[in-house]
Amino acid sequence: MGRAVAVIGTGQTRHGMRAEVTYPDLIREAVLAAFQDAGITPDDIDGVVSGTMPSMMEGVALTHFYFADALRSVGKPILKTETCGSTGVSLAITGYYWVASGLADMVLVVGSEKMHEGDSQATMTTVAEPLYQRFFISGAPGAFGMQSKLWLQRYNVPEDKARDAAAKVSVDHHKSGANNPLAHIRREYSMEEVKNAPVIVYPVRLLDVCPNSDGACAVILACEEKAKKICSKPAWIKGVGYAGEEYWIGDSDKVVWESAVKAAREAYKMAGISDPRKELDVAEIYNPFTFQELLYYECFGFCDFGTACDYTLKGTFARGGEVPCAPSGGVLCTNPIGATGLIRCAEAALQVSGKAGERQIEGANLALAHAMGGVIQFNGVMILGSKL
Amino acid sequence: MEKHFHVREHEVWLPYRFSVGPVFNRFYEGLKEGKILGNKCPKCRKVLVPPRSFCPDCYVDMTDWVEAAQEGELVSWVLGRQEFFGMPMEPPFIGGLIRLDMTDCNFLHLVGGFDLEQKEKLKKLRTGIRVKAVWRDDKKGHLLDIKYFQPI
Numbered sequence: 219m220g221r222a223v224a225v226i227g228t229g230q231t232r233h234g235m236r237a238e239v240t241y242p243d244l245i246r247e248a249v250l251a252a253f254q255d256a257g258i259t260p261d262d263i264d265g266v267v268s269g270t271m272p273s274m275m276e277g278v279a280l281t282h283f284y285f286a287d288a289l290r291s292v293g294k295p296i297l298k299t300e301t302c303g304s305t306g307v308s309l310a311i312t313g314y315y316w317v318a319s320g321l322a323d324m325v326l327v328v329g330s331e332k333m334h335e336g337d338s339q340a341t342m343t344t345v346a347e348p349l350y351q352r353f354f355i356s357g358a359p360g361a362f363g364m365q366s367k368l369w370l371q372r373y374n375v376p377e378d379k380a381r382d383a384a385a386k387v388s389v390d391h392h393k394s395g396a397n398n399p400l401a402h403i404r405r406e407y408s409m410e411e412v413k414n415a416p417v418i419v420y421p422v423r424l425l426d427v428c429p430n431s432d433g434a435c436a437v438i439l440a441c442e443e444k445a446k447k448i449c450s451k452p453a454w455i456k457g458v459g460y461a462g463e464e465y466w467i468g469d470s471d472k473v474v475w476e477s478a479v480k481a482a483r484e485a486y487k488m489a490g491i492s493d494p495r496k497e498l499d500v501a502e503i504y505n506p507f508t509f510q511e512l513l514y515y516e517c518f519g520f521c522d523f524g525t526a527c528d529y530t531l532k533g534t535f536a537r538g539g540e541v542p543c544a545p546s547g548g549v550l551c552t553n554p555i556g557a558t559g560l561i562r563c564a565e566a567a568l569q570v571s572g573k574a575g576e577r578q579i580e581g582a583n584l585a586l587a588h589a590m591g592g593v594i595q596f597n598g599v600m601i602l603g604s605k606l
Numbered sequence: 607m608e609k610h611f612h613v614r615e616h617e618v619w620l621p622y623r624f625s626v627g628p629v630f631n632r633f634y635e636g637l638k639e640g641k642i643l644g645n646k647c648p649k650c651r652k653v654l655v656p657p658r659s660f661c662p663d664c665y666v667d668m669t670d671w672v673e674a675a676q677e678g679e680l681v682s683w684v685l686g687r688q689e690f691f692g693m694p695m696e697p698p699f700i701g702g703l704i705r706l707d708m709t710d711c712n713f714l715h716l717v718g719g720f721d722l723e724q725k726e727k728l729k730k731l732r733t734g735i736r737v738k739a740v741w742r743d744d745k746k747g748h749l750l751d752i753k754y755f756q757p758i
Contacts, residue, residue: 237611277618335613340691348624350656353694353749354701354714356686363684364703371682371733419684420728464662468681468703468712469654 219488220318222606224445224452225571226438227256228564233433233552234402235334241276242288245330245434248557249290252326252436258448260290263438264322267313269299269306269329270556275341276332289328302345303504304460304591305329306435306559307598311458313439314600323441329561330434331554338430338555346593347465356419358506359427361594363419365472366509370421372473373524381421383527384508385412388425388550390536391505395547397576402431403551421509428506433554435561442606453567456584457491457601459484467593477597478517478590485599486519491584494541495520495534499582500569501543502562504589505550511543514588518599537579545569545577559589563600570604629659632671638747642739644709646670652710675707676739677758683717683731695750698722704737704755715749719756730757 229251236244253259266289268282278284282291282298289296297316301308306329313327339357346352355361370380389409395401407425415424445452461480463470470476482494491497503518505511512526520541521529529535535543544550546565549558566585568574574582583604590597626634629645633656636643644655649664655674660667683702702717719740720727737755745751 237613277616337691339688340693343690343692348622349626349630350749351714354716356684356693356697356699356701357688357690359688360684360686360701364682364701367684368682368703368733418688419686466654466656466658466662466711468714469662 220315221320222442223314223317223439223455224442224449225455225563225567225602226440226445226449226452227252227258228567229253229255229436230400230561230564231434232400233431233554236332236432237334241330241332241335242285244332244432245285245288245328248330248434248436249288249326249328252438256438256448258324258438263290263294263324263326265295265297265316265325266291267297267299267309267316267325267327269309271305271331271338272300272302272341272345274344275336275338275555277336285330290326301596302591303506303555304559304589304596304598305556306562307587307589307600308460309560310437310563310600311460311598313437314455314458317439317441323444325439327437327439327560328434329557329559331556332432333430333554334432351467351593355593359419359422361467362507362510363422365513365594366421366507369473369513375524375527377421379527379531380509380512381413382409383512383530384426385409386530386536387505387508387511388412391544391548391550394537394545394577395551398547398551401547401551402429402433403547422507426508428549428553429551431552431554433552433557435557435564437560437564437567451571451573451604453570453602453604454606455600456603457485457487457489458599459488460598462592462596465595472594473513474523475513475517475597477595478514481597481599482518485601489601489603491601494518494586497584498541498586499584500545500566500579501541501586502546502548502565502588503543503586504559504562505544505548506553508550518586518588542579545574545579559598562587562589563602566600566602570602627659629657629668633657634747636673637749637751638745640741640745642674642676642706642752644672644674646672653708654711655706655709655713674709677736678704678706678709678713680717680731680735680737680755680757681705681712681733685722685728702755715752716754718754
């Protein structure tokens, strides 16, 4: 086990359609906010970790060259991490490794995306290998739609119940998003509006799906000694877990989803968590699709397989419930892909340090952050806590 | 009125030449003969389709060729209606995961042979229903020599 590491500062842009600024200027907005939050200067930083969606999305192959000035990385070592949707959590874990190893004391971690500049679904097509699977992957909704159907049929969840539970996830998150000044979609919807929205791929409807957002997030990680000196309320990284699966989509089960189950299990083990629903105070789950979020409740051990809809309809995962999920509005209200996973970590850090403002879950001490990437293939989990 | 911001239109066109390798080459040849070829791991004995050069679990060379059944069970499916830039296939189409008989992974291909707009037909697509391969007449050694898997 390495040294203790804490989040000592976070910064996010206002997320949404940001056509008025260049990509590096967008990044600078998050970086400035993070330095201000941490109360340190770029001179204090030993290295920079940056990442985006696969670079075909950016149209620039070497993004950390284009972003060098905005990242304040000139003259410093820089690491790039790129795991599609899970990039943000991969970035945080990369920074964590760096500081935990003792080779850096303070690291700046930055994730970003300008979804309106490129073509996310065309990029998603190029995520699949070119010899076979690329022919049959109809964007992200294709893979997720297939997974959702498989899950519902495996546990014989009645269609109406699943529809209601997914609609409740959407309604709850949109309500939270409206409460988050940085969120892209800040509008509330009714159950009826969600259930009658146009079908994207059955059973997924428009309001079950995240938006395309522009946005960036920056997080500053510090070793124990520096964190205690600089920060009054550090958010300690209690556990990390990451797992991937085979490249062929048909080689592994996507319901009892090995990478998701394993990533959570590893992070829980490191954090000493044995009953996540009882012990976690809040969770920021990567939820670009409502149905997939329901499956995550089961993969992460919040409830048994086949029971997520029941718990959701009871309000277990809503604000005021046992494990409130996505009090920020989550990915469903804001999805700048390369930043999204890091926003989950930043929001979890804000929660356990009591700095989440309007979206604060009272007394949150232990939080889960998560992201997923690839063609339903990669999962990363980070646990943050208020106590070392 | 929405404010207009200047954007610079830009396209990147890059050609690629992906090596197919001997295993997929044989798979394509099989398709030309109307066969779905897979191979078996000498260690764990799993049969994988499409075939692999090595077993993803055991990391040993896949040595034994197997002709897979042309029928199997539908595992899951999705109807894609929206066309994205650069997609090799034109929607609408149904992508499906199919467990061919006597194989140990899910095969990805199309499900079809009926009017995709008929809701009653779509409702019958469930995990476990039987499907069989329907071939094109003019086989070229291409993935799409199999037109689709049709519910039996």
